[in-house]
Amino acid sequence: MSNTLMAGKRGLIMGLANDKSIAWGIAQACADAGAELAFTYMGDAFKKRVEPLAKSLGSDVMIDCNVSDPASIDAAFAEVERVWGKIDFLVHAIGFSDKNELRGRYIDTSRENFLNTMDVSCYSFTAVAKRAEKLMGDGSAMLTLTYYGAEQVMPHYNVMGIAKAALEASVKYLAEDLGKDGIRVNAISAGPIKTLAASGIGDFRYILKWNELNSPLRRNVTIDDVGKAALFLLSDLGSGTTGENLHVDAGYHVVGMKAVDAPDI
Numbered sequence: 673m674s675n676t677l678m679a680g681k682r683g684l685i686m687g688l689a690n691d692k693s694i695a696w697g698i699a700q701a702c703a704d705a706g707a708e709l710a711f712t713y714m715g716d717a718f719k720k721r722v723e724p725l726a727k728s729l730g731s732d733v734m735i736d737c738n739v740s741d742p743a744s745i746d747a748a749f750a751e752v753e754r755v756w757g758k759i760d761f762l763v764h765a766i767g768f769s770d771k772n773e774l775r776g777r778y779i780d781t782s783r784e785n786f787l788n789t790m791d792v793s794c795y796s797f798t799a800v801a802k803r804a805e806k807l808m809g810d811g812s813a814m815l816t817l818t819y820y821g822a823e824q825v826m827p828h829y830n831v832m833g834i835a836k837a838a839l840e841a842s843v844k845y846l847a848e849d850l851g852k853d854g855i856r857v858n859a860i861s862a863g864p865i866k867t868l869a870a871s872g873i874g875d876f877r878y879i880l881k882w883n884e885l886n887s888p889l890r891r892n893v894t895i896d897d898v899g900k901a902a903l904f905l906l907s908d909l910g911s912g913t914t915g916e917n918l919h920v921d922a923g924y925h926v927v928g929m930k931a932v933d934a935p936d937i
């Protein structure tokens with residue numbers, strides 16, 4: 673344990689797929705700070721990858737949960753309540769869309785994928801927050817993950833951008849609803865990171881390279897960069913911060929136009 677920021681705290685991390693997941697960077701940072709962790713994963717295919725990771729952090733609470741199914745969410749939180757009774761923090765690191773619609777034009781988005789993308793990538797945070805609220809008290813915190821494609825057009829992010837824009841707005845409304853009970857709600861807007869959710873995206877290498885060349889820090893961010901920022905928002909260091917969208921993107925979002933001597937790509 674390199675610090676005790678999360679000593680005595682228990683948290684549920686939703687969205688761990690493998691050791692490249694942003695959820696894994698957050699889990700490592702929280703465990704390193706003394707937190708006790710529970711995880712949800714989606715289906716048996718992920719269980720065999722999640723189990724050894726969870727165990728390596730001393731966790732033996734791994735719960736199958738598909739956020740598209742309200743009964744699955746209810747069952748997951750019933751299990752968390754049975755095992756622990758209360759939780760101090762919740763991490764929502766879940767997003768999904770039909771990758772065939774994460775290319776080409778946004779205007780060609782189907783109604784079916786629009787609704788499913790909004791359900792999984794946006795509404796699911798509200799749905800899990802509603803369950804988690806019952807297990808939380810003063811000093812608790814919730815965190816979700818968003819992307820700059822919510823704020824500005826990022827080629828081919830398409831309907832995920834609309835879902836993330838709605839997610840970012842929901843963070844503010846949830847912060848207002850839960851603030852009076854001392855529960856904070858925030859988002860981290862992470863720069864592009866090569867995870868499972870990023871694979872299968874046609875020009876992802878180009879996106880990574882562009883961000884590396886055009887961000888003030890001249891590099892891409894890592895899941896550890898995100899994990900450290902998450903530790904701030906989930907711990908008492910973030911006691912005065914709620915409804916916030918913290919960019920962890922090497923500063924990319926602050927740049928409008930590069931100087932003429934900027935490296936071209």
Ligand SMILES: NC(=O)c1ccc[n+]([C@@H]2O[C@H](COP(=O)([O-])OP(=O)(O)OC[C@H]3O[C@@H](n4cnc5c(N)ncnc54)[C@H](O)[C@@H]3O)[C@@H](O)[C@H]2O)c1
Pocket residue numbers: 687688689690692693694695713714718737738739740764765766767768792817818819861862863864865866867868869870
């Ligand atoms: N990788 C990036 O470049 C990047 C940047 C900014 C934000 N994000 C966001 O970070 C979050 C985590 O993504 P990641 O990049 O770590 O990829 P990832 O693939 O490791 O994690 C995505 C997770 O979502 C889960 N998931 C998808 N549909 C689900 C459902 N119906 N029920 C339950 N779980 C479901 C998957 O099982 C997986 O564990 C996502 O919200 C993503 O939009 C990613």
Ligand SMILES: Cc1c(CN(C)C(=O)CCc2cnc3c(c2)CCC(=O)N3)oc2ccccc12
Pocket residue numbers: 767768769770771774819826827828829830832864865868869870871872873879
């Ligand atoms: C960055 C970036 C990302 C990473 N990111 C921020 C994300 O939020 C991941 C979004 C995503 C959601 N659903 C799926 C996939 C990615 C690919 C695999 C799949 O089947 N479904 O995805 C992009 C898609 C297009 C353009 C840029 C990006």
